[in-house]
Amino acid sequence: MTLETEKKIKVAVNGGINYGAKLNGKQLMTLAKYLDDDQELEVTTFQQLYIEIPEDGNEKVLNEFEEVGLSCYPVGNFVKSLRTCNFCKGSEQEGMPVAKELNKRIAGKPVPFTLKPAYTGCPIGCGEPMMNDIGVMKMKDTYTLYIGGKSKGHDARVGIKLMEKLTPEEIYDSVEKIISMYSEQGKKRESFYRFVSRIGIEEIRKSVCNSDETWDKTFELERREM
Numbered sequence: 001m002t003l004e005t006e007k008k009i010k011v012a013v014n015g016g017i018n019y020g021a022k023l024n025g026k027q028l029m030t031l032a033k034y035l036d037d038d039q040e041l042e043v044t045t046f047q048q049l050y051i052e053i054p055e056d057g058n059e060k061v062l063n064e065f066e067e068v069g070l071s072c073y074p075v076g077n078f079v080k081s082l083r084t085c086n087f088c089k090g091s092e093q094e095g096m097p098v099a100k101e102l103n104k105r106i107a108g109k110p111v112p113f114t115l116k117p118a119y120t121g122c123p124i125g126c127g128e129p130m131m132n133d134i135g136v137m138k139m140k141d142t143y144t145l146y147i148g149g150k151s152k153g154h155d156a157r158v159g160i161k162l163m164e165k166l167t168p169e170e171i172y173d174s175v176e177k178i179i180s181m182y183s184e185q186g187k188k189r190e191s192f193y194r195f196v197s198r199i200g201i202e203e204i205r206k207s208v209c210n211s212d213e214t215w216d217k218t219f220e221l222e223r224r225e226m
């Protein structure tokens with residue numbers, strides 16, 4: 001079979017969560033092996049590159065990508081890899097290990113419509129957590145969770161603060177619960193922000209807060225909003 005007639009699949013790759021969205025020479029050369037001279041590598045707004053690889057033996061290719069430190073994700077109606085800020089103030093201080101763990105738990109999960117999560121290491125918000133479907137912002141030693149942001153369209157809007165003062169475990173648990181809820185109750189091709197509007201922020205809060213401790217934090221937040 002020639003390269004032109006070979007069946008291909010599209011995959012999303014990036015250099016993983018680090019100080020900025022970067023690729024090294026080895027990674028670029030590995031990707032180039034699978035590009036014809038006139039084939040294009042698509043750069044998305046979500047710190048991912050789309051590349052088409054042969055469907056036959058794609059696991060071998062994906063392993064080769066991972067061996068040089070590339071992270072690979074499916075394309076389509078899945079949770080995208082976590083968009084992050086550049087962690088300019090340092091890995092630990094800005095919670096890079098938490099961002100990595102969160103990404104490991106959620107990226108690539110099937111959902112009714114592509115879901116974009118974002119993380120930012122401080123309130124300056126370079127990772128734009130409030131303009132994406134699910135946003136996490138590190139605030140000193142705790143994490144604030146936003147949902148339902150939308151960066152494009154005539155109905156663009158800022159995400160709503162769902163919970164605050166969360167520990168890393170509470171952030172993982174809450175985000176995983178929200179995604180499960182969306183997978184189970186979302187309609188086919190219903191975008192996440194429409195899902196949030198249909199179900200309602202209070203209902204989502206109730207479903208996510210099943211421990212007294214997180215409920216107290218949410219209750220405190222609700223009182224301040226009144």
Ligand code: SF4
Nearest residue numbers: 085086088121122126
């Ligand atoms: S959000 Fe904060 S830590 Fe992250 S790149 Fe921006 S200023 Fe730096």
